Amino acid sequence: DAGVIQSPRHEVTEMGQEVTLRCKPISGHNSLFWYRQTMMRGLELLIYFNNNVPIDDSGMPEDRFSAKMPNASFSTLKIQPSEPRDSAVYFCASRTTRRGEQFFGPGTRLTVL
Amino acid sequence: DQQVKQNSPSLSVQEGRISILNCDYTNSMFDYFLWYKKYPAEGPTFLISISSIKDKNEDGRFTVFLNKSAKHLSLHIVPSQPGDSAVYFCAASGGEKLTFGTGTRLTIIP
Numbered sequence: 302d303a304g305v306i307q308s309p310r311h312e313v314t315e316m317g318q319e320v321t322l323r324c325k326p327i328s329g330h331n332s333l334f335w336y337r338q339t340m341m342r343g344l345e346l347l348i349y350f351n352n353n354v355p356i357d358d359s360g361m362p363e364d365r366f367s368a369k370m371p372n373a374s375f376s377t378l379k380i381q382p383s384e385p386r387d388s389a390v391y392f393c394a395s396r397t398t399r400r401g402e403q404f405f406g407p408g409t410r411l412t413v414l
Numbered sequence: 415d416q417q418v419k420q421n422s423p424s425l426s427v428q429e430g431r432i433s434i435l436n437c438d439y440t441n442s443m444f445d446y447f448l449w450y451k452k453y454p455a456e457g458p459t460f461l462i463s464i465s466s467i468k469d470k471n472e473d474g475r476f477t478v479f480l481n482k483s484a485k486h487l488s489l490h491i492v493p494s495q496p497g498d499s500a501v502y503f504c505a506a507s508g509g510e511k512l513t514f515g516t517g518t519r520l521t522i523i524p
Contacts, residue, residue, distance in 0.1 A: 305457070332510070343420075343516035344458070344503060357511065392457055399510055400446055405457030 303327070305406035307393050313412045319381040322409045325374055326395030334403060335368055335378050336392040344392070350376065383413045417441045418506050420515035428523050433491040435518050437504030440485065444506040444513075449478060449489045452501045452517070461502075462489070494522045 306325040314320055326333050334349040348358040350370045358368070365384070370376040380387055390410050394403040419438045427433045435449075445466040450458035464471040464478045464487070471478050477490045491498055499522045504515040 334512075336514075341516075344505075344514035346511055346513070349511065351510070394457070400507065402448060402460040402463065403512060405450075405459070407455070407457050 305393055305395055305404055307391075307406035307409050309409060310407065311410050311412075313414065314383055315414050316384055317382045318413075319379065320383045320387075320411060320413075322378040322391050322393075322411070324376045324378070324393030324406060326376070326393070327397075327404055328374070330395035330397045330404070331373070332396040332399075332403075333370060333376050334394040334396070335376070336394065336405075338390045338392060338408070347378070380411075383411075385413045387411060388413050416516070417444075418504055418513050418515040420502075420504055420518050422518050423516070424519040424521070426521045426523055427494050429496060430493045433489075433494045433498065433520055433522070435489040435491075435502050435504075435520065437487045437489075437515055438485060439487075439506050439513075441506070441508060441513075442485070443508035446507040447478070447480060447487050448505045448507070448512065449476075450503040450505060450514075452503060458503055491520075494520075496522050496524055498522050 308323045335347040336344050338344050347360045348368045353370045368378045390408045392408045394405045396403045448463040449461040451461045452458040462476050480487045501517045501519050503517045505512040
């Protein structure tokens, strides 16, 4: 079975550019989570969806960040405009049950110059 | 405000010995706890979990202990193997969300 798929795996961009990260959750999973990993703060939850509906976006750092889930098999995290402090690894995870374990994708390493 | 803390950024253990990773939390509403393991360039993978109604859960070489009064949990790996070298994240949940610690890098010395 395919796990959570993220693309691209690496992204290097210049400050001010728009960045779009993509995620395909595991088929049948109805919850999707976006995380950011940094050395200082570890894994931070940015936003999560249940059944394609955003439930909690309190972790989204600024209005420059937005996330969508147009259907059960696809989600995007967009940063516009990007800044150097957005450089981090961004993970997507999905889950089938309300309290079950989350399955993580391989992550996207974002570098903003 | 870190609600889940892993105060040891790194830990080195001899192969075959016991590895003990620690985690503290502050939110008394947390009732479900998990450990994840992460290799470089990969996403975290689930290792073991424990509900607050228990104080111990065991799975092979891995055991998680929960001390609710101290708001402390620990992961024991016995015996430690070279493949256990990774970053370990503690996570806690009081509902649908997981709150993660900053991780502990475990290095197993052959």
